[in-house]
Amino acid sequence: MRYFLYLLLLLTQCIFAQQESEGKCFVDANYFYGNVVQHRKSIQHLITGHPEGVIISFNRKTFGEKQWESAYNYPDYGVSFHYEDMKSKALGEMYGLYGHYNFYFLKRNLVFRIGQGVAYNTNPYDKETNFRNYAYGSSIMPTTYFMLNYNKLDLWQGFGIQAGVSFIHHSNGSMKSPNTSTNTLAINAGLNYTFSRAKNHMYIPRHQDSIAYKEPVRYNIAFRGGVNENDVIGGEKYPYYALSFYADKRWSRKSAFQLGVDFFWPKYLEEYIKFKSVAFPEENVDPNTDYRKVGVFVGHELFINKLSLETQAGIYVYEPFKSTGSLYQRVGMKYYFSKKIFGGFGLKTHMAKAEVLEFTMGVRL
Template sequence: MKKYTLLFLLLFFGRWLSAQDTTDLWTKARMNPNLGSHKYIELKLHGGTHLYASDELKNALNDGYKSLELRMGWQSTGEKAWQRVFNYPSYGIGFYTGDIGNPTILGNPSGIYSFFYAPFHRRKKNYFEAGLSLGITYDLNPYDSTTNPLNDAIGSKLDVYFNVGITGVLKVSDSFDFLYGADLTHFSNGRTHTPNLGLNMVGLNLGVRYHYNTIRTIVKKQIDPTYTAPRRPTFINAPIPEQLHYNEISGYAAFGIVQASSDEHLEAFYGTASLILEYNRRISHKSSFGGGLDGFYDGSLGWTYHQLYGQVRPSDKMLMGIHAGYVLHLRDFEVRAQIGTYTWKRDGEKGDYFMRLALRYNIGKYGFVQLGLKTQDGVASDWIEWGGGAKTRF
């Protein structure tokens, strides 16, 4: 009998201790003002006009464009120093669908992308966000010399989707925000298929954002019916560590593929290459500035010069250049914007200057992969650079 009594007491005491531990853990957990995961669903309506420099599509683009976007975002709290540097940004994934003009010529495009919002000019009820989105758009109706000869803007069914804009955020309630803003959207395939003037759409947008916390319902039903998880985070206002200034040298190699002409008798594709040596100086948590040397190879110049001059030397497909650039640091990612000029080329076929917009992901201290778009004489796509490289700091 004593054995059974002792066993009962041990079991009861164990369950009591377990209950006490669970209660203590929940008591401590609910003291965290950012318990759970703060997310939002965003719906935006866009409208505006096309920035188009040619003549073929003017009638197809006369009515401008209209589009709808659905986004799901994660709101940061400032737990990490980089989040405080960017004033508590949010980021996520989105879906796009739109009417960009005559669907018989242009198609009915949709797209998927990732996005990043960096807030600025924060006030209690209203603030602004600088937004950047990058992804792909599909269901386009590309150029065809027989069935779609007017479409000199789009050469492929699948294009890069790029969007940049400024959004105003007006807090309406604890759950909802009203959104308003202006943005620029760009479609391009980077000359992997021609013609490829691309589409540039600029306009205004209106929308609504709904905030929620993923643990809100679970906690109420299964743990504590008296607890209501906050829909919005309490921003952590801890000091930002000082950023060390340093110098960085990197070497980058990339390749690409381009189509020389959309002529119905020529559907050949050519290889491209980029070799870059670059120096940058880190000056703050967000920014670096620098410059570098560029070496290019464009196989399609062989076809171009054969048409112009009748003969081609191996060196005709090569170019040399220099560039200056800016780097925006986003944790392990870098957004790189550069402008450069050629120091050596055969003639003016490539224009006088080039630009590069690239996204780099750093792998440890010494390596990286990078995806970029090199342009020709402004925003005209030259080719997409796929590559990687190595770096060192001092």
């Protein structure tokens, strides 16, 4: 519902903006056609055709009214609707709603888009009616897409064209098993239309800082939580907790380097250890094995206004029960409610296998 309200607000702004300035909003539509990437052998039977669909987006331009806008070469922000026919009876169809940013390069002819949202699948796993779908254990799931386009706006009467490549990821973050996920790599092409062309709207030039931007080392405490299942289909949901302590050094307005430690309490793993000890006695699993983990990580934070994009890579230094491999990754978004308080969400993975969708609250001191 929040995304629909945001879409309505954005459309209203676009309509009224037609009387204020040129090109303040534009809409684009892309048709795409591609392949499901076989990142695991277990999904090979699900790849029976070439997925195709459409991505329709509403975009609002920025002109440098805020400092971060010019620092990022005047990006756009907006909302996207996505429809995808997976061309597989078992996988069904996908419908998604996203918030996105567009970033421009090469004299604003090359645009990179990143979108994050929620998707609905029409045919998730069911042990009786759809036991072949090991990719989606639930109908509702987080989704991310990336798009790289060469585009031309307002070539004729407000209409323009674009073409490029897209990457679309669907995964429920192991909130419900099975969850092998899918990744679609596709080519796309489409049209765009720019509103309010009557008046000229100028970009405000960027002024370089006279003094290099610096911040002292900051110390962060973040509590993360989520819900997930183990790999046993039909099992219960268990709470997931993590506590992170890390330092960051911001060396520019855009970027900060991170170094820290994670403490994990994956309760699903505690039950999975007990299951393994009974179901597979030949593996000699001790049911009292500690399920907790400790990891150290390095990371990067990209600041965009009050939002930031966080990427981290870590290694477990304490892992009595080895179930996922020693390396882990985290990709997420943060929102700063104030200079010290932030919240966010992110996906913790082990390469192509998602472990949990984490929700975060933290402080930056």
